[in-house]
Amino acid sequence: MKAAIIDRAGATPYYGDFPEPQAAAGQQRVTVKAAAISQLAKSRAAGTHYSGAAGYPLIPGIDGTGYLDNGDAVYFLAFDPGWGSMAQRTLVRSECLIALPPTLDPVVAAAIANPGMSSWTALTRRAALRPGETVLINGATGTSGRLAIRIARSLGAGKIIATGRNSETLQQLQQEGADITLTLAALATDLPALMAEGIDVVLDYLWGESALAIMTAAVSGGDKVVRFVQIGSLSGQEIPLHSKLLRASGLTLMGSGLGSVADSELIASIGEMLQAAGPHHFSVPFRARPLSEVAQAWDEDDSRCRTVFTL
Numbered sequence: 001m002k003a004a005i006i007d008r009a010g011a012t013p014y015y016g017d018f019p020e021p022q023a024a025a026g027q028q029r030v031t032v033k034a035a036a037i038s039q040l041a042k043s044r045a046a047g048t049h050y051s052g053a054a055g056y057p058l059i060p061g062i063d064g065t066g067y068l069d070n071g072d073a074v075y076f077l078a079f080d081p082g083w084g085s086m087a088q089r090t091l092v093r094s095e096c097l098i099a100l101p102p103t104l105d106p107v108v109a110a111a112i113a114n115p116g117m118s119s120w121t122a123l124t125r126r127a128a129l130r131p132g133e134t135v136l137i138n139g140a141t142g143t144s145g146r147l148a149i150r151i152a153r154s155l156g157a158g159k160i161i162a163t164g165r166n167s168e169t170l171q172q173l174q175q176e177g178a179d180i181t182l183t184l185a186a187l188a189t190d191l192p193a194l195m196a197e198g199i200d201v202v203l204d205y206l207w208g209e210s211a212l213a214i215m216t217a218a219v220s221g222g223d224k225v226v227r228f229v230q231i232g233s234l235s236g237q238e239i240p241l242h243s244k245l246l247r248a249s250g251l252t253l254m255g256s257g258l259g260s261v262a263d264s265e266l267i268a269s270i271g272e273m274l275q276a277a278g279p280h281h282f283s284v285p286f287r288a289r290p291l292s293e294v295a296q297a298w299d300e301d302d303s304r305c306r307t308v309f310t311l
Contacts, residue, residue, distance in 0.1 A: 001017070001018060001019075001020050001087060001088040001089055002015065002016070002017065002018070002087070002088050002291070002292075002311075003015075003016065003017075003018040003059045003086060003087030003088065003291075004059060004060055004061070004084075004086035004087065004291060004294040004309075005018055005057055005058075005059060006045050006056060006057065006058055006059075006060055007056050007057040008056055009046055009047050009056070010046055012295055012298050012299065013045070013060055013086070013294050013295060013298055014294070014295050015291060015292045015293075015294055015295065018057075018059060018087060020089065021083060021089055021090060021091040022091075023091055024091075026093055026094055027080070027091045027092065027093055027094065028068055028069075028091070028092055028093075028094055028097065029068075029069055029089055029090070029091060029092075030064075030066040030067065030068060030074065030076055030089065030090055030091075030092050030097075031066050031067045031068075031069075031088065031089050032064050032065075032066040032085060032086075032087060032088060032089065032090060032311050033064070033065050033066045033067065033106045033107070033110070033310065033311060034064055034065050034066075034106055034107045034109075034110035034111075034288070034308050034309065034310050034311070035061045035063070035064035035065075035084075035085035035086045035110055035291075035308070035309050036063070036064070036110050036111055036113075036114060036286070036306050036307065036308045036309070037297065037298065037302055037306065037307045037308075037309075038062065038114045038115075038306075039232075040062055040114065040258075041060055041061050041062045041063075041084070042060075042298075044060075044062060045058065045060035045061075045084070055081050055082060057082075058081070058082045058083075058084060059082065059083055059084035059085075059086055059087045059090065060084045060085075060086050061078060061084035061085030061086035061087075062077065062078055062079065062084065062085065062114075063075070063076060063077050063078060063085055063110070063113055063114060064076060064078065064085035064086075064090075064110050065100060065106035065107070065109050065110045065113075066090075066106070068097075072099065073099070073100040073102075073106060074097045074098060074099060074100055075097075075098040075100055075109055075110075075113055075270065075271075075274060076090075076092040076096055076097050076098070077092070077096040077266075077267065077270075078090055078091075078092055078096075079093075079096065079263075080092070080093060086291060086294065086309055087291075087311075088311055095263075095264070095267065096263075096267060098267060098270060098271045098274065099271075100274065101274060101275055101277070101278060103278050104274060104277055104278055107286075107288055107308055107310060108277075108283065108286075109274060109277070110308050111283075111284055111286035111306050111308050112147065112273075112274075112277060112282050112283065112284055113270060113273075113274065114144075115143050115144035115147050115148075115284055115306070116147050116151060116270075116273045116274075116277070116282055117266070117269060117270045117273060118144050118148070118205075118231050118232070118256070119137075119144065119147065119148035119151045119152065119203055119231075120151050120155075120269050120270070120272065120273040121256055121261055121265075121266060121269040121270075122203055122229045122231055122256035123135075123151065123152060123155050123201070123203070123229075124155065124269055124272070125256070125261050125265050125266075125269055126227075126229050126254055126255075126256045126260070126261070127201045127203075127227045127229050127254075128227075129152070129155050129156065129157065129200075129201055130156070130200075131156035131158070132156065132157075132158035133156075133157060133158060133200035133201060134157070134158060134159040134160075134161065134197075134198055134199050134200050134201070135152045135157045135159070135160050135161070135199075135200065135201045135202075135203065136160075136161040136162075136163065136194075136199050136201070136202045136203070136214065137149060137152070137160065137161070137162050137163065137178075137202075137203045137205070138163045138202060138203065138204045138205060138206050138210055138211060138214060139163065139164060139204070139205030139206040139210075139232065139234060139235075140162035140163060140164050140170075140173055140178065140181075140205075141162075141164030141165065141166050141169040141170060141173070142164075142205060142234070142303045142304065143284045143285070143302075143303060143304065143305070143306055144205055144231075144232070145162070145164070145203075145205050146173065146176065146284065147282060147283075147284050148203055148205075149162060149173060149176055149177045149178050150176065150177055150280060150281070150282055151273070151276075151280075151282065152203075153177050153280075154276055154280040154282075159179045159180070160177060160178050160179050160180075161178070161179065161180045161181070161182065161194060161199065162178035162180070162181045162182075163181070163182045163183070163184055163187065163210065164181075164183070164184065165183065165184050167183055170182075170183065180194065184206075184209075184210045184213075187210055187213040187214065187217070188213050188216075188217075191213065191214065191217040192217045192220045194217075195217040195218055195220065195226070196220070198224060199218075199226055200225075200226065200227065201226075201227045201229065202214055202226060202227070202228040202229065203229050203231060204228065204229065204230050204231060204232070205231050205232040205234060206232065206233070206234050206235040207230065207232070207233040207234075207235055207236055207237065207239060208233070208234075208235025208236035208239060209235065209236075209239070210235060211228075211230070211235070211239060212239045212240070212241070214228070215228065215241070215245045215249075215251055215253075216245065218245070218249045218250070218251045219244070219245055219248050219249040219251070224250050225250035225251075225252055226249070226250060226251050226252065227252050227254070228251060228252065228253050228254070229254055229255070229256050230253070230254070230255045230256070231255075231256050231257065234303075284306055285304065285305040285306065286305060286306040286307070286308050287305055287306070287307055287308070288308050288309075288310050289307055289308070289309055289310070290309065290310060290311075291309040291310070291311050293309075294309060297309075
């Protein structure tokens with residue numbers, strides 16, 4: 001069968017022939033329809049992600065959509081070593097399969113699943129968002145952050161504050177459901193007043209200086225509890241976090257990702273998000289490309305428009 005193949009750490013995948021998968025006990029074979037590139041897929045394929053090391057050769061890709069041998073349309077998580085989603089067929093543990101809603105296009109589902117899961121899981125499993133609460137999304141101009149605005153609203157957020165670097169994109173976010181937008185440069189001056197008014201949940205896709213500015217503002221906001229959920233680190237892996245930021249405020253710091261949420265809860269949350277996708281019109285900008293173009297597309301920046309390989 002044809003597949004994207006990586007034969008060593010750090011290598012770009014190439015399109016070639018790979019042995020047909022043979023299902024073992026507890027596995028099902030999936031004929032793949034669509035699989036998206038994500039930072040998680042790239043880092044796991046390179047063996048640099050904290051969730052596990054890679055063995056080579058391997059098929060990259062951590063999720064996708066396709067069809068079981070009986071014809072059922074499914075979304076799947078491909079976490080078994082070697083058998084990623086970027087192939088004509090792959091092997092998936094039975095518990096990692098989710099039935100696709102009949103009205104949801106499989107290519108759209110592959111595009112929204114990973115970015116949608118990041119905020120849906122953070123809000124429902126980690127922050128336990130309550131109706132009417134205020135949510136700040138740090139890094140809302142990227143694919144995941146933009147979708148997080150719609151997801152937060154669908155889950156009952158009362159006010160949504162969006163931050164990002166691109167002021168033009170931030171203006172667009174006001175048409176997509178954000179009530180207030182702030183550039184990262186304005187956080188230090190404008191955020192303390194908003195924090196004093198009340199921010200309940202922070203979804204942080206950036207880390208770095210902007211995350212530190214938000215936590216510093218939480219100190220000036222009084223003793224109100226702020227649930228800060230760390231999701232991504234596009235602005236850097238480390239910050240100088242002073243102990244007083246935790247001792248002198250109601251700041252509660254937590255992460256959301258592989259390892260902080262049980263696999264069963266992660267799968268359940270993705271299923272919930274996919275069920276809600278149609279009624280709430282969840283979408284992200286994406287470009288469909290044939291899997292044969294994987295070598296050209298792998299290193300392209302897709303933070304504004306996802307790449308979805310189709311077969």
